[in-house]
Amino acid sequence: MSKGERTRQTILDAAVDLASERGFEALSIGLLAERVGMSKSGLFAHFGSREELQIAAIANAAERFAELVFKPAMAAPRGLARLEAFFENWLSWVDRGGMQGGCPLQAAAHEFGCRPGPVRDAVVAHFRQLEQDLGRAVRLAVDSGELRADTDVGLLVFRLLGIVLAFYHRRDLMSHDDASADTRAAFAALLAASRRGSPDAAVAIDGASKA
Amino acid sequence: MSKGERTRQTILDAAVDLASERGFEALSIGLLAERVGMSKSGLFAHFGSREELQIAAIANAAERFAELVFKPAMAAPRGLARLEAFFENWLSWVDRGGMQGGCPLQAAAHEFGCRPGPVRDAVVAHFRQLEQDLGRAVRLAVDSGELRADTDVGLLVFRLLGIVLAFYHRRDLMSHDDASADTRAAFAALLAASRRGSPDAAVAIDGASKA
Numbered sequence A, B: 001m002s003k004g005e006r007t008r009q010t011i012l013d014a015a016v017d018l019a020s021e022r023g024f025e026a027l028s029i030g031l032l033a034e035r036v037g038m039s040k041s042g043l044f045a046h047f048g049s050r051e052e053l054q055i056a057a058i059a060n061a062a063e064r065f066a067e068l069v070f071k072p073a074m075a076a077p078r079g080l081a082r083l084e085a086f087f088e089n090w091l092s093w094v095d096r097g098g099m100q101g102g103c104p105l106q107a108a109a110h111e112f113g114c115r116p117g118p119v120r121d122a123v124v125a126h127f128r129q130l131e132q133d134l135g136r137a138v139r140l141a142v143d144s145g146e147l148r149a150d151t152d153v154g155l156l157v158f159r160l161l162g163i164v165l166a167f168y169h170r171r172d173l174m175s176h177d178d179a180s181a182d183t184r185a186a187f188a189a190l191l192a193a194s195r196r197g198s199p200d201a202a203v204a205i206d207g208a209s210k211a
Helices: A003-022 A029-036 A040-044 A050-073 A080-096 A104-112 A118-143 A153-174 A179-194 A201-210 B003-022 B029-036 B040-046 B050-073 B080-096 B104-112 B118-143 B153-174 B179-194 B201-210
Strands: none
Touching: A003 A029, A003 A050, A003 A104, A029 A040, A029 A050, A050 A080, A050 A104, A050 A118, A080 A118, A080 A153, A080 A179, A104 A118, A104 B104, A104 B153, A118 A153, A118 B153, A153 A179, A153 B104, A153 B118, A153 B153, A153 B179, A179 B153, A179 B179, B003 B029, B003 B040, B003 B050, B003 B104, B029 B040, B029 B050, B050 B080, B050 B104, B050 B118, B080 B118, B080 B153, B080 B179, B104 B118, B118 B153, B153 B179
């Protein structure tokens, strides 16, 4: 890495940390310059505009996510073990990444969700990649025979995402002590219902109607 | 309502609409004054500070939520019917409230989740109320015998919240066509597993180990 590349990386790391605490809307060139101890003009030499900085910071956060969540999960054997590793890494990556606030990618999702443009496109690209990677992990657990052959992969990915979003909500906003206990219980219950040999929903409903 | 109260209400409605589109961080007295066609000093006569305005806007959004989600659900019979009405009202309240962006209370949850203070307290109060109301609706469905007697009420509330958060994510950020289809399928599957007469998770896991 050249000196210029190292400086750029230092700026982006600080930008992601700041966005974790305050969101991307609060990410001004001035505030960031103060954090990294550089002049505003020094920062502008690396990023021509606030938007360019936001896009690069989101890409940097997405790379950290891949390093801390996806890649180590790939070391686990295909199937449920890998899916479980993926999920556990996902729950802990914000802390392991040394970020003091919430998930910066989730912050970006909220801030740019309803504002079309290149920043939103960068956020959408990350979550599309996440859905693909998670979908592949689910499919391998179906192929290994651990999950039911009729598992709705897209629906399971959707429900896994919901559990993580509820975890962030409880941890960051509600300061619940049991945030990770409920989160792991929800994950275990969801997978139990999808395991090969478990009765499907139709049977469960039928059972209820006879009760 | 006096003229002053009506003006205050007009300002707060515009503030919530703006927060739905842009978040609360973007909610400046200047931008809001422009939206409602008042002078900045006229707005300051109603709200002494930006923080006071943010707190009042969050309270206003929470009242809209109660009017559009909780109160109409109370008209449904106790039990699953009321829980289903609660859920359906929750999915549609942003649209029915005429807001052009995402859920303003969810935006506030993200922006202030990691920033202690009176604004965050207002957001937490809303979500605590929501958890209580939803918990009561679940408990009545247990009491009516429709849900299993050993239902973990707190966990079910957590999982319902996760489904709605994933719905917002898909609808607002990912622009999925099937956002509400997956959402309703997730809700149906979750309730099916909690229905009286359905096998519990332990049985499902046991079944899987024998498969």
